[in-house]
Amino acid sequence: MMALVLERRAEAGKWALLAAPLLAVGLTMASSLVVFWLLGQDPWRALQVYFIWPVSDAWGLQEVAVKATPLVLISVGLALCFRSNNWNIGAEGQFLIGAICGGGVAVWTHGWGGPWVLPLMLLAGAAGGMAYALIPAVLKVRLRVNEILVSLMLVYVADLLLDWLVRGPWRDPMGFNMPQTVTFARDATLPLLFDGGRMNLGSVIALVVVVVAAVVMARTLKGFEIRLVGQAPRAARFAGFSDTRLTITVFAVSGALAGLAGVIEAAGTVRQLLPGFSPGYGFTAIIVAFLGRLNPVGCLIAGIFIAITFIGGENAQIILRLPRDMTLVFQGLLLFYILACDTLILYRIRRRVPLQGAQT
Amino acid sequence: MADRSPLLAAEAVTRRFGTLVANDAVDLTVMPGEIHALLGENGAGKSTLVKMLYGLLAPDAGRILWQGRAVSLPTPRAARALGIGMVFQHFSLFDALSVAENVALALDEAAPLPQVAERLREVSRAYGLPLEPGREVWRLSVGERQRIEIVRCLMQNPQLLILDEPTSVLTPQETEGLFETLRTLRDEGRAVLYISHKLDEVRRLCEAATILRQGRVVERCDPRQQTAASLARMMVGSQIADVRRARAESAAGPVRLRLDSLDLPSEDPQGTSLKGVSLELAAGEILGIAGVAGNGQDELFAALSGEAPAPRAAAIVLEGTPIGHDGINARRRRAAAFVPEERLGHAAAPRMALSENALVAGHAANGFLRRGFVQRDRMLAWVDAVTSAFDVRKGPRDPEARALSGGNLQKFVVGREILRKPRLLVVSQPTWGVDAGAASLIRQALIDLAADGASVLVISQDLDELFEIADRIAVIFHGRLSPARPAEGLTREAVGLLMGGEGFGPVADTPPVMERVA
Numbered sequence: 001m002m003a004l005v006l007e008r009r010a011e012a013g014k015w016a017l018l019a020a021p022l023l024a025v026g027l028t029m030a031s032s033l034v035v036f037w038l039l040g041q042d043p044w045r046a047l048q049v050y051f052i053w054p055v056s057d058a059w060g061l062q063e064v065a066v067k068a069t070p071l072v073l074i075s076v077g078l079a080l081c082f083r084s085n086n087w088n089i090g091a092e093g094q095f096l097i098g099a100i101c102g103g104g105v106a107v108w109t110h111g112w113g114g115p116w117v118l119p120l121m122l123l124a125g126a127a128g129g130m131a132y133a134l135i136p137a138v139l140k141v142r143l144r145v146n147e148i149l150v151s152l153m154l155v156y157v158a159d160l161l162l163d164w165l166v167r168g169p170w171r172d173p174m175g176f177n178m179p180q181t182v183t184f185a186r187d188a189t190l191p192l193l194f195d196g197g198r199m200n201l202g203s204v205i206a207l208v209v210v211v212v213a214a215v216v217m218a219r220t221l222k223g224f225e226i227r228l229v230g231q232a233p234r235a236a237r238f239a240g241f242s243d244t245r246l247t248i249t250v251f252a253v254s255g256a257l258a259g260l261a262g263v264i265e266a267a268g269t270v271r272q273l274l275p276g277f278s279p280g281y282g283f284t285a286i287i288v289a290f291l292g293r294l295n296p297v298g299c300l301i302a303g304i305f306i307a308i309t310f311i312g313g314e315n316a317q318i319i320l321r322l323p324r325d326m327t328l329v330f331q332g333l334l335l336f337y338i339l340a341c342d343t344l345i346l347y348r349i350r351r352r353v354p355l356q357g358a359q360t
Numbered sequence: 361m362a363d364r365s366p367l368l369a370a371e372a373v374t375r376r377f378g379t380l381v382a383n384d385a386v387d388l389t390v391m392p393g394e395i396h397a398l399l400g401e402n403g404a405g406k407s408t409l410v411k412m413l414y415g416l417l418a419p420d421a422g423r424i425l426w427q428g429r430a431v432s433l434p435t436p437r438a439a440r441a442l443g444i445g446m447v448f449q450h451f452s453l454f455d456a457l458s459v460a461e462n463v464a465l466a467l468d469e470a471a472p473l474p475q476v477a478e479r480l481r482e483v484s485r486a487y488g489l490p491l492e493p494g495r496e497v498w499r500l501s502v503g504e505r506q507r508i509e510i511v512r513c514l515m516q517n518p519q520l521l522i523l524d525e526p527t528s529v530l531t532p533q534e535t536e537g538l539f540e541t542l543r544t545l546r547d548e549g550r551a552v553l554y555i556s557h558k559l560d561e562v563r564r565l566c567e568a569a570t571i572l573r574q575g576r577v578v579e580r581c582d583p584r585q586q587t588a589a590s591l592a593r594m595m596v597g598s599q600i601a602d603v604r605r606a607r608a609e610s611a612a613g614p615v616r617l618r619l620d621s622l623d624l625p626s627e628d629p630q631g632t633s634l635k636g637v638s639l640e641l642a643a644g645e646i647l648g649i650a651g652v653a654g655n656g657q658d659e660l661f662a663a664l665s666g667e668a669p670a671p672r673a674a675a676i677v678l679e680g681t682p683i684g685h686d687g688i689n690a691r692r693r694r695a696a697a698f699v700p701e702e703r704l705g706h707a708a709a710p711r712m713a714l715s716e717n718a719l720v721a722g723h724a725a726n727g728f729l730r731r732g733f734v735q736r737d738r739m740l741a742w743v744d745a746v747t748s749a750f751d752v753r754k755g756p757r758d759p760e761a762r763a764l765s766g767g768n769l770q771k772f773v774v775g776r777e778i779l780r781k782p783r784l785l786v787v788s789q790p791t792w793g794v795d796a797g798a799a800s801l802i803r804q805a806l807i808d809l810a811a812d813g814a815s816v817l818v819i820s821q822d823l824d825e826l827f828e829i830a831d832r833i834a835v836i837f838h839g840r841l842s843p844a845r846p847a848e849g850l851t852r853e854a855v856g857l858l859m860g861g862e863g864f865g866p867v868a869d870t871p872p873v874m875e876r877v878a
Contacts, residue, residue, distance in 0.1 A: 221719075221729055221734060232708075237688075238688065
């Protein structure tokens, strides 16, 4: 009889943290070559459409930035949560509430606002997302309610709230009865950075957030506290850190970032509110956070990569007539490979062979 | 008797873990009707050897003979089928199930529960191991839980019983009871392989000993012919530095720490609440708290450290200031320092570097921060200072905590606190599971700290340790603390009786642990 066992490697070096995602990306591409070939496509051309075209002209690059911005903002916040063992699964809901609060300001001031509208929107969006994330956090701390369930369920509440608002009180009176708000006025939109694309100030905000979060995590006591609470809760108590206060803090920060992403999407890219306003950024950001090793800079890189597959998927629908599902297959393969690579780098497989003449 | 053939023989058994040779051509011979001691420091290879004998590890080389015949032991089940039983240091029992149910689950052949209970009762009566089959395990004391494990083994009718550090959790009286049982087994012609590092016990109980050092057999002897000191020398391979107690005769200073009838309900429903705990600790004094595990030591430590704030601020007074409501960092700023029992997970985060673990206890009072930013160079310098002052052996300059051996990590977490020059040090199990060299270094450091005028409170289950270093000793039982008495003139028997609950008087609400005191 022979058994395969996983044995933890004594020392997996720092290189492993980088190697796993890179290997996973490589394996995803290799597997997709096979899939393209089976679908009767020219594999190399398909790969080009997916991964090269989106980054081969200025317009494509700007689109990538537009898609990556919300993913990066949300995933950085989630990374802080996940690092400290707080499972905020409801970033999608916080994203929508951020869009509703910021968009609400735009709808309310439509026709009489000034340059103060945009900062107010950003503030309202962040505050809304934060308040919404505090619901599961406070319930967890006070009543020990599971934060995964509460935060997840609140996504659907937010979704239906948006639906009701754009069909009811906030519907554009001149919009031919379509379920959407007015198109935001100039004062209520984020300025574009370059001509010939949709990249806006939001991408700059996302970059600033990444830098600040990276410094906080690596160099400050708060970052140390987040890592310690997640890794060794008893040692964190011994260090005098309060895990309940930290739960409130990380939920507040991640909710604010998700809300900020929501209002940036509303004010920068879509410029109005409408149902189905988010393609699921809040959920995709969970994959981004893990692909980015729960590290802010990692989230930036992973967010850009996932954004490329979104754009590449759109290209492939138009040019190769491949279904949108291919994008989901990519993301699924990627997550699968990264988990597998992680396991194989942290553990080794050993064949356990019993001694001669085993009797079982 | 001399011409009888060995029951079990290991011949040149070798086992490697990576580059570490845990067992290097080890020979071991156990005769029937013999209590055989396996002695060695932590990491000498005792556990590796018995795990191979019990089928938990496969040897890389060498062979194992059972009654003269070469055997292979791929699983513990195969070992049990031959007649080898083992009682582990850490129990594997289901708290919510009854004694009989726990035993039935572990039997190799399924049997109806009433039948198991009946046999259990027989075996426990025959060997003087009283157990009530219907009791749920969570109601039982540690000693009783160990009895379940032993009875469970005996029900398989083993010819060889392996015991791994069985007395580390027992009171002296319980230890005596266990020894009686083991002698009964020996008189029946069974063999016992007894793993321990308690030399007095080995000398009293065992007629043969094999001594391991760094994976090799260094000596075989009859421990009855040896002194504790000579056995210790064989184990360590050199003279252990005697802990010096060059202390001024009872030059006890002013009272530094006072507990005034501290009541503290345990946060853990299975824990032990503290009831009316009072004590006084003077400057320059070492106070030892003895007691069997689970009698409120964890709660007392948490109350002293501030991890569990006291209901009344005045219940804990440090240098005249009530600190009962203060958190752990506020207490650290008042020059108090703490070393909890668990090294990995409580005192240190396993996957963090030592420099970051310096920050765990030092961020409040060690000047590791500047405007909220962590000063890595200062933390590294601190690690270097602890390393050289406490002889912490490690490969790289700043490894993860889990990469250190138990003794070296303990030296680090003790050194981390002592180097802060605290005026009060509270330390729980300072040398638990630590090799003799590290243990003597740590004890010496505690004594030196007190000699410099600090107050030291040591919570320990190791009576030898307390008698070695403490000026006064109190016993914790059931969350209540006995008055402290001078260690000088105190006998082990007197402390042992207190540890078993004698002299505490009847208690109104009797928690389950109490009921075992027979």
